[in-house]
Amino acid sequence: MTRHETTPFLGAGTDAGARPRILIVDDSPAQRMLMAAQLRRFGFDVLEADCAERALEVCRSQEIRLILSDWVMPGMCGPELCHRVKSDPDLSYAYFILLTSKSERADIAHGLDRGADDFLTKPVNGDELRARLKAGMRVIAMQHELSEKNRLIGQTLSELQGLYGKIEEDLLEAQKLQEALVRERFRDFGTGQVSLLLRSSGHVGGDLVGFFRASASQVGLYSIDVSGHGISSALMTARLAGHLNTASPRQNIALSHTAGDFYRVLPPDEVVRRFNELMSTVISTDLYFTIAYAIVDLDSGMVDFCQAGHPHPVVQRVDGAVELHGQGGLPVGLIEEADYAPVRLKLCPGDRLLLASDGITECPGRSGGQLEDAGFQDMLAARKALAGPALLDGLVTDLESFSGVSEFPDDVSVAMFEFRGAEPGR
Template sequence: MARRILVVDDSRVQRKILASQIARSGHRVTEAGSGEEALEICRREAPDVVISDWMMPGMSGLDFCKALRELEFDGYIYFILLTSKTETAEVALGLDIGADDFLTKPVSGDELRARIAAGERILRVERELKDKNRLLKTTLDQLQSLYDSIDRDLIEARKLQQSLVRERFRSFGNADVTLLLRPSGHVGGDLVGFFQISASRIGVFSIDVSGHGITSALMTARLAGFMSGNSPEQNLALLQTGAGYGARPPDELAGLLNRIVLSEMKTETYFTLAYAEVDLATGQVSMVQAGHPHPIVQRASGKVEFLGRGGFPIGLVDDARYEVIKVQLDAGDRLFLMSDGITEAPDPDGRELGAEGLAGLMHQCRGRQGDAFMQSLMMQLDAFSGGEFPDDVSAALIEFRGRP
């Protein structure tokens, strides 16, 4: 490949000799009689290689090299200094200024062509790297555009997911239900909700789908339809009885969901569930725990009780059996269902909050109710974790005022 080579020397004879030797290799040669003239030529059309004498009146070859390196060009210019200097310090100074190679006068034609060939290899690598960088930049720009598009979609998806929890609080007369949902990313796999079974009974649930991201979010959207209070005919927890609806026992509900996930959804995604059916008249609660963190009852005295024995997650084991947990709520008692994003929240040293840590936080918040309790709990959790949560955080709080 023919290169543009600039020869700079105050000696016209020396320039002609060098130009003649270079031209035999098929390169295009331009001549300059001084460093100042060479700079003007470089500004008009940048050469690929510069061969410059060191000792010249006015601007020396070293000064010319320094001035050249301060200019901006699209590509790299390979710079060879011609010199009679052999001292190590002088050569080091030239390299430090920006020279790439040296030739000692008088110049041998073979050595000159060999040094130019070496420079060509450097320029070829530089050009290949530049092309690859250009391709890489184009690819990164395309990826960034794609990421921005996905990011916008995920932001909208988060809004839609948040809309699945339409009510964060409702009073049922002698009992209140408060919900908390805080995804760790754009979209998550947690879902909480409640629905009315009858005038005196409600269902409250907490769900945690395995994994994070779009797959988990799609599963929560499907499950929201299965546990919807707005579409009782689609709610799997409800059974039509004449003109109204009754409740499917909690253990049967967990078994039904398990069969649907394994036989119909056919996905590797599974979820954990805590579902409670609350009798508003008596305070009697029937629950199922399917791999979910232990439900908590906090008595009016502030005492905390953990319920359940764990159980299998939904969608993992064929023909899994689930047991019903029963507990009595009295006036001032509350039931707390939450995802493991709370108990597994780490502090800055990586230590998890754990069940006992959560009991301590609930004890500190015992004097607050409803949303004030949830906000206080989250403030305590933020202080513990430093505000960073690797997993979604969700909870459902049922506060019982007592029999009417």
């Protein structure tokens, strides 16, 4: 017999230099002896068990990848042994061949149902045995390759989960930093009060609301919505917030330095034009933003504002009537030297002004369609008795009821000024 004939399985799906191991299970010593001799000539490392129970002990103590088992044995039969081996999570995959004199289809179906991979009819033909074992070794090799790929996939997924966890931590920190951009959510100025609402659709978002004391008698109020979502939009809001910060008046784009420590409050339309020039000449990005920016006179209630692509500013009068103001305008950063029109209106005591993002009016409802301006006006009318943060909280509750979700698909933000007017006699 040639070397190829005696050792055709060496190295097939096993470690280099290792002899493939096979377990023979048969209660007949003579049958085991004849089968073992033939398998050793094929180049296998042969282990023997005289019953299914002993075979299970061998499988638990050594790694067995091929099993030849008789069907009928005292105690546990071959199909039941196959089921026990295949269903044990602590055992490695084993290719299981049943040796049987049974040829009925019902018997074969029962063996397959218990997990058998192949069958050999007694008496076993040597050439057929060799061919079936070759097929089994190919299956084992493929299973080994699949297991290795699954291991690599699992390792990669574990690494990705670690990276995602780190990204999640970074996003949570970024969320805290973005929330810090809105340092105050409420302030009472005596003759009026400002309330702010900001809820990002993710960890960070592209909406920004805020206010600043423009002068002794004026308050600046703004609502900004940067295009897109996520980190890039959030970074842009951080930069824009720096240009509307009175802590550094020289950096505040809404103020013009005159002399010493004195600054002049610029008209809202000029402020928006400055932003547009900044986006066109200094900030190199494909992002753009919409803005509604207003200067409110705390004594008279006069409001000068500019709308640039943002939803219309809303005025709710003391009697509950709701009005939309503004002329639309182009978003900031789309067209160089775009023109922006100023708008003026007057608030009477008890009136309020709301600058809201499109996350409210474009919020999808649970039954389809969007809230739109009419729906927003209805919400304000229904909540007219509330004021300050309580009103904004009520609007969020109504929006959750309308959409059917608590996490909105877009950022939701509102900057609101409520005019109280001077007290009688002052």
